[in-house]
Amino acid sequence: MSTLGIGVIGCGNIAMTYLRNAALFGGVSLRACADVMPEMAALRAQEYGIRALSVEALLAAEDIDLVLNLTIPSAHFDVTMAALRAGKHVFTEKPLATSAAAGRRLVEEAQKRNLALGSAPDTFLGAAGRHARHLIDGGAIGRVVTGTAFMMGRGMEHWHPNPAFYYQPGGGPVLDMGPYYLTMLVNLLGPAHRVMAMTTSGAAERLITAEGPLHNTRFPVGTPTTALALIAFANGATVTFGASWDVYRHSNASIELHGTKGSLRLPDPDTFGGAVSLSDHGGPWQDQSSDDWAYGQINWPFAAPDRANYRMLGVADLAASLRAGRAPRASGALALHVLEIMEAILTSGETGAPVAITADARQPLVLAEDEAKSFLT
Template sequence: MSKLGIGLIGCGNIAMTYLRNARLFAGLEPRACADALPAQAALRAKQYGVRACTVEALLADREIDLVLNLTVPAAHHDVTLAALAAGKHVFTEKPLALSAEAGQELVAEAKARGLALGSAPDTFLGAAGRLARQLVDGGAIGRVVTGTAFMMGRGMEHWHPNPAFYYQAGAGPVLDMGPYYLTMLVNLLGPATRVMAMGTSGSEERVITAPGPLHNTRFKPETPTSVLSLIEFASGAIITFGASWDVHRHSNANIELHGTEGSLRLPDPDTFGGTVSLSRRGDGWEAVDTADRVYGAINWPYEQPDRANYRMLGVADLAAAVAAGRSPRASGSLALHVLDILAAILRSGENGEAVDIATSVDQPPVLQEDEAAAFLARTP
């Protein structure tokens, strides 16, 4: 497979993870980077041996086959649309856009131009997600009837020096962290059809306690900081999803699925590895650590690794998809459906009514172990 020339737009902290991980994959070659702050692009270029340039120059560069959109969420739509208009494949960080309507425009544009569109999260392609899919598809817990998914924490202001953007409309715990949980659920259960939700906020103002120039200042959240929802899937399963930045400590599992033959417990879907546990007909949990599987080995943070982070795996699959003439697994269509679900959760929380999901999507094809390993240029 020939190398796919990659140009990054957006050179913040997440760019370091993508550029570092790119060396793991055989079909990828980062070649250029651009940022609204030229000094930031120059820094990443020096660190990772790529060219720094303007956004306009990157989009016009014939050596760039794919644009990796790592800008802030509010810019995702416009940058992706410009890249598609320039004839580039695109892989964007989540969310695909700030609204389902804007996301639909991107999916339609990519299809009309015959270009591949992919979107984070790609964590469901990691070792834990693949094992969970294998167990669910293999009938290990029978037909999934119900389950829970919880993303709960204190928020960002205790560690981030300027966290207000996390609490703006278009962000919040649902749109910022929800994509990891819902993408995993759609991967395991298929598309959702309807949601009901309620939302609230723990406080009218948040206090920044992290060190920095804004220490001890306050800001007002513009979106609910706690939302509980009930999601109905086309398969018949009903899942409770809770997302909150008002929780100091809890004991809820990240994701649990309960079926006619048993139960399945998944690790944090914001990581590629972790322990998957299976209970057969109420027996004790059988725990399987995925650290010895492809994309399950602990490798991040770089200095003191405690989890698996293989961001760029979805880009590697997209490169293989382009070569094979198929759709990428972490596709724009999958990201659009997840965005539609999350937007419906927020809408239901506002109006107190059930909301039907307008879009649908097929479950991503299973990423087999040999295919996953074939993406690698070297062992992680």
């Protein structure tokens, strides 16, 4: 198919970024949207000139080839499975599902039906991730031996008016933010095969300080809010990964990798651009801008842009993969492997024992600059 007709299910805040960015890419066409709150679907439909439908009608629509699943994590499995059973390709927001067992069922369903399944994050396909992959694959730091990856902050209750769902099973900093960091590491190092971790929570309850009807109320915490893990990768590298919503301030780099010839520092993997810094044999850090690479230019937030956000890139790559007869790079299989790593972190933190990751997984195919540019309109 020359153009992939897209129907969006889930019209909340993240949908606005996807819907706006869709205009950047060729080979995809927004056609309809749906939400459990019909008024939200009607609003997005009016904003972007598409049809507002019920979920059932969207899944039945003949001009919808792919369902973009932007629902909350607890609904990811049900919506994705329903779309696959309706014969639609799917790209879902992260995580693929709230358990590896559920994620595995989705991957198997897509394979059985010969449908494409993709999942966020696609940030590793951005300028900084591709630049870092180019440097590592080219031997800029030699064989990667070790590294660190840290996602640390104070959580969601200071800005989100109803943040309790972030702190329940299926949420927490590992499952909510871990996909960005772990997907980037798998992109750079290949699959992981063993995890050891410790987990804890800073408080049994959280106080909502964001403005809104729940301001100054408390809610219980049902999942660890701090995790520290050692992840062994099949290529021999061992990386420390920390995820926490119990930290006021820190000075840890988002990702640093250290090899036999030098070190590499990456920007926040929740964005598509930023400078990659290289230290050759212990020399000073040399910042290498990725602004001139595809998907590195600052474009978000819309009113006062200060970072690069090209969400929909993974959908564009999936559309291209269907035309080329290959697997998508931000694939369901990759998302399942990352989900297994995250589940292993939580399991190891609970049991105190190491967890082996045995499922077959592959490093994503390199996205060259020429092909990356070909996705643009």
